[in-house]
Amino acid sequence: MPHSLLAIKQKCTGCNQLIQDKFLLKVADDLWHEDCLRCYKCTQPLSKSCYIKDHKLYCKEDYDKRFGRKCQGCNLGILPDEMVYRLHGSCYHINCLLCIVCSRQFKVGDKYYISDEGKPICKEDYDVAIMYFQLHHPNLKRPRTSITQQQLKMLNSVYRIKPRPSRITREMIATKVGLDLRVVQVWFQNKRAKDKRSITSAHSIITE
Amino acid sequence: MPHSLLAIKQKCTGCNQLIQDKFLLKVADDLWHEDCLRCYKCTQPLSKSCYIKDHKLYCKEDYDKRFGRKCQGCNLGILPDEMVYRLHGSCYHINCLLCIVCSRQFKVGDKYYISDEGKPICKEDYDVAIMYFQLHHPNLKRPRTSITQQQLKMLNSVYRIKPRPSRITREMIATKVGLDLRVVQVWFQNKRAKDKRSITSAHSIITE
DNA sequence: TACTAATGAGTAGTAATCAG
DNA sequence: CTGATTACTACTCATTAGTA
16 A cells, blocks of 8 residues: 655655755656756756656657667657667667668568678678678688697607608598698698707707 | 654664654554665665555565566556566566567567566577677677586586596587586686695695 | 686797798 | 798686676
8 A cells, every 4th residue: 555755855866865955856756966967878968858768867869769769770750659670779660670781671580790880781691791801801810720639649640650741641641530631731831840940949959 | 644753662663673763754553764764675765655565665666566566568457366477576467578679479488588677588689689789899898607506517527527628528518508618618717727726825835 | 705707918839821 | 842920729827897
């Protein structure tokens, strides 16, 4: 059963501190310090008008963005109980959420990425774009194969006998341990280089 | 309705201490310190109205939430013997438990997360949101994952045998216990560090 | 407040690349 | 192929910060 009480103390809805100011500012049933009347998002003081949601104040711009009063696809308004997609802080009519590359309409569960302009791209187009990018900037990312202990053992045992295996031997090794031929080749190159390095550095210690 | 009374020795229903204040606050047969008139749940002072249950006071919001009088989805009342979902301290009509992003209706067994506002988000939307967020704030911190006892048991048992598991082992563990690969890696790193710390500190006690 | 998940700087080892 | 270099992976150590 609700009971109404006398107003005992009054706290500011913004900072939750007691209001000692001469005047209380009342905004739609909530009380505020004059100084606390700021947009919850951008913290700009709210001088002319403000929007309220969940006891929080917003400037028009941030309110529209956050609570989706304007579709970022067609730039038209969104009615209060219209269904929307929320995406990266923007709202879209269900029918206005399109991939900016292929214009296909997104459905729930579709994977997507966000362009530099904050607009959605479907995963397929994104992947193609990445592939294309890597084709044209081939040395930006270099996937590194990690060679397991198993494979290393095999490679090492061959290396001890034959540090410079022929193409045919390399092919055998490659299929046997399940590595790319090129990877095997590079491994032997690097291994020889490392060996040489350790030998020369050992030598320099002795001679110094 | 509150009544002010003359000061006689009376105990506060909230803190059970003697009331020495000039005025006693009486709320439905119980006496309270002015300062103790707070919501039992959120501890906010009760300025306008309060709800009572079992000699405890609640603000309207928490009362409705706690005693399930109001569906947190449609904001309408819940009849005493109506079926509800209970989620994170709130009640919902069976048909009112919707993902706040895609509005899809939850079914028993569906995975969900809870938004900052305490509302449910389906796992798919949550994952997409996280992906986005990380795409656009790549150097913001990853939220701290809490590792369950179950997972800890698994990790520890592996650690005893192999304190330095290979990438492949880590991958196996990660999928088995349902943790991110990186999280597993960090756990092993931290575990090794902790072990080392305890060993060296034990040593310093002996040698000192 | 203690424990510990996460971060960051610095380092080692080595797979991959490039020039010659 | 070699030699030099680049850059990916993983580690340690010290610190920061989230949570029971």
